[in-house]
Amino acid sequence: MRTVKHLVSDMSFRPHIKNQMYGGHRLRVIIEDRVAQQWYGRDIDLPQEFTLLAGRGLNLGALVFDLGAHQGVVAMMLAKQVGPNGRVVAIEASQRNAELAKRNADMNSMDNIEVRHAAVVHEDGPVLFTQRGNGSIALSEKEFRAASVDGVSIDTLTKTYGVPDLVYMDIEGFEVHALKGARETLGSAASWLIEVHGDDTIGQFGGRNRDVLAVFEEGYDLYSAIDNHTDAFVLRSKSDPVPTGRFFLAAIPRVQ
Numbered sequence: 309m310r311t312v313k314h315l316v317s318d319m320s321f322r323p324h325i326k327n328q329m330y331g332g333h334r335l336r337v338i339i340e341d342r343v344a345q346q347w348y349g350r351d352i353d354l355p356q357e358f359t360l361l362a363g364r365g366l367n368l369g370a371l372v373f374d375l376g377a378h379q380g381v382v383a384m385m386l387a388k389q390v391g392p393n394g395r396v397v398a399i400e401a402s403q404r405n406a407e408l409a410k411r412n413a414d415m416n417s418m419d420n421i422e423v424r425h426a427a428v429v430h431e432d433g434p435v436l437f438t439q440r441g442n443g444s445i446a447l448s449e450k451e452f453r454a455a456s457v458d459g460v461s462i463d464t465l466t467k468t469y470g471v472p473d474l475v476y477m478d479i480e481g482f483e484v485h486a487l488k489g490a491r492e493t494l495g496s497a498a499s500w501l502i503e504v505h506g507d508d509t510i511g512q513f514g515g516r517n518r519d520v521l522a523v524f525e526e527g528y529d530l531y532s533a534i535d536n537h538t539d540a541f542v543l544r545s546k547s548d549p550v551p552t553g554r555f556f557l558a559a560i561p562r563v564q
Contacts, residue, residue, distance in 0.1 A: 321340075321341060321342055321345075323338070323339060323340040324339050325337065325338055325339065325415075326339055326348060326349055328350070328351050329351040329352070330348075330351070330352045330381060330384065330385055331352060331353070331354045331355070331358065331385035331388065331389075332353075332354055332388075333384075333385070333388045335381075335384055335412075335416050336412075336415050336416055337379075337381055337412055338379070338408055338411055338412055338415070340408065343442075344379055344408075347378075347381070348379070348381050352381075352385075352537075353537065354385075355382075355385075355536045355537055356533060356536050356537065356538075356539065356540060356541055357501050357533075357536055357541060357556065357558055358385070358389060360531060360541045360558055360560075361474060361499055361501065361558065361560070362389075364499055364560050365473045365474035365498065365499030365560070366386070366389050366390070366473075366474050366499075367390065367394075367473060368389075368390060368391045368393065368394060369390060369391060369393045369394045370389075370390045370394045370395075370472075370473035370474060371390075371394065371395050371397070371469065371470055371471070371472045371473050371474075372386050372390060372394070372395070372396045372397070372472060372473065372474045372475075372476060373396075373397050373399065373462070373465055373469075373472045373474070373475045373476065373477075374386060374396055374397065374398045374399065374476045375399045375428045375462070375475065375476065375477040375478070375479055375486070376399070376400065376401075376428065376442075376477060376478035376479040376480065376503075377398035377399060377400040377405075377406075377409055377423070378400060378402075378405050378409070378442070378478075379405050379408040379409050379412060380398055380400075380408065380409025380410070380412040380413055380421070380423060381412065382476070383396050383398040383409060383413070383421050383423070384412060384413060384416060384418055384421065386474075386476065387413075387418050387420050387421050390420070391420075392419075392420055393420075394420055395420050395421075395422070395469075396420060396421045396422070397422050397424065397465065397469050397472075398413075398421055398422065398423045398424065399424050399426050399427075399428055399460070399465070400423065400424075400425060400426075401425070401426060401427035401428075401437045401443055401457050402437070402439065402442075402443040403425055403457075405443070406423055406424070406425040407425075409423045410423040422469075424460075425457070425458070426457065426458045426459065426460045427445065427457045427458070427459045427460070427479075428459075428460065428461070428462065428477070428479050428482070428486045428489075429445070429459035429460065429461060429482070429485065429486065429489060430461060430485040430486060430487075430488040430489035431459070431461060431489060432459060432460055432461055432464050433459050434456045434457065434458060434459060435456070435457055435458075435459035436448075436449055436451070436454045436455065436456060436457070437454065437455060437456075437457040438451040438452055438453055438454045438455075439452060439453040442480055443480065444479075444480035444481060444482065445480075445481075445482045445485075445513065447512065447513075461486075461489030461490070462475065462486060462487075462489050462490035462493050463489055463490055463491065463492045463493055464489075465493075466492060466493045466496075471493070471496045471497075471498065472493065472496075472498050473497075473498060473499065474498060474499050474500070474501065475490075475493065475498055475499075475500045475501070475502075476500075476501045477500065477501070477502045477503065478502075478503040480505060480509065481505040481506075481509035481510045481512060481513055482513055483502055483504060483505065483510060483515070483520050484510060484513065484514070484515030484516075484519045484520060485513060485515070487520065487523050494523065497561050498561070499558070499559065499560045499561065500524070500528075500557070500558070500559040501556065501557070501558050501559075502520060502556070502557045502559070503536075503554070503556055504517050504520050504521075504551075504554065504555050504556070504557050505554050506551075506552065506553045506554040506555075507552045507553075509554070516550075517550050517551055517552060517555075518550045520557065521550060521557070524557075524559040525546075527561060527562055528559040528560060528561055528562060529543060529559075529560045529561075529562055530543070530544040530557065530558070530559055530560075531543055531544065531557070531558040531560070532544055532551070532555050532556060532557050532558070533555065533556045534551075534553075534554075534555050534556070535556075536556045541556070541558055
C-alpha cells in the first residue's frame with residue numbers, strides 16, 4: 309500500500325472524499341493526489357501483519373507508534389484495532405501529508421490518534437527532508453525540495469508518550485539510523501513491524517537490510533513477507549538468507 313513513489317500533482321486531478329472499507333471498518337478518506345487515489349481509492353483488506361500481531365502488540369488499549377504515517381489511513385486502521393482506550397501516535401515528516409493525516413483523523417472523529425509533523429531520526433534535532441518519492445531524509449540541501457524538519461528519536465517518543473506496545477515503521481530507507489535512536493525502546497516488550505526498504509535504498513544512508521535484522525537477532529521471533537497484503541508472514545530462522553530487496557519484517561518479543 310505504501311510502496312508506490314509519490315507523483316508530482318497535476319492540476320487536472322479533482323480532490324474528493326472516499327467512503328469505503330479500510331481494514332474491515334468504514335472510513336472517510338480525503339483523496340487529494342494520484343498516489344492517494346492509487347493507495348486509498350478502493351476497499352483495503354486487513355493487512356496480513358494485523359492478524360499476526362493481534363494480541364502481540366496490536367491489542368485493545370495498546371499504544372502504537374506509526375512512524376512514517378503518510379496521510380493517516382494506516383493510523384486510522386490501527387486506531388480501530390486498539391479501540392477507544394488505545395492510542396496511536398502518528399509521525400509524518402511531510403507537512404502536507406501530516407496535515408492530511410490530521411484532517412482524515414478529525415473527519416472520522418478519531419480522538420485516539422495524535423498526528424505529529426516530524427522526522428524519525430537517531431538523535432533529536434532538525435534534519436533535512438525532501439519531497440522526492442514518498443519523502444525521505446535528504447543527503448544534501450540541494451536535493452529536490454529539501455527543507456528543515458524537526459527530528460525526533462524513537463526513545464524520545466517513548467519518553468514523551470510512554471512505552472509502546474507496537475512500533476509500526478515505514479521511513480523510506482532510514483530504518484538503521486532510526487533504530488540507533490531506539491535502544492531503550494528495544495529493551496521493552498514492544499513488537500515491531502518494519503517495512504525494510506532494500507539494500508539499494510538503505511544503502512544511500514550507509515546500511516543494509518542485514519543491519520535491520522541484526523537489531524532483532526536476540527530475544528525476538530522474526531517473521532517476514534514480501535507483500536503485506538498478499539503474502540502470509542513466514543517465521544524466519546537464522547539460516548535463512550537475508551533478502552536484498554524490499555520486504556516487511558515483524559519482530560515479536562519471545563515470552564520469557
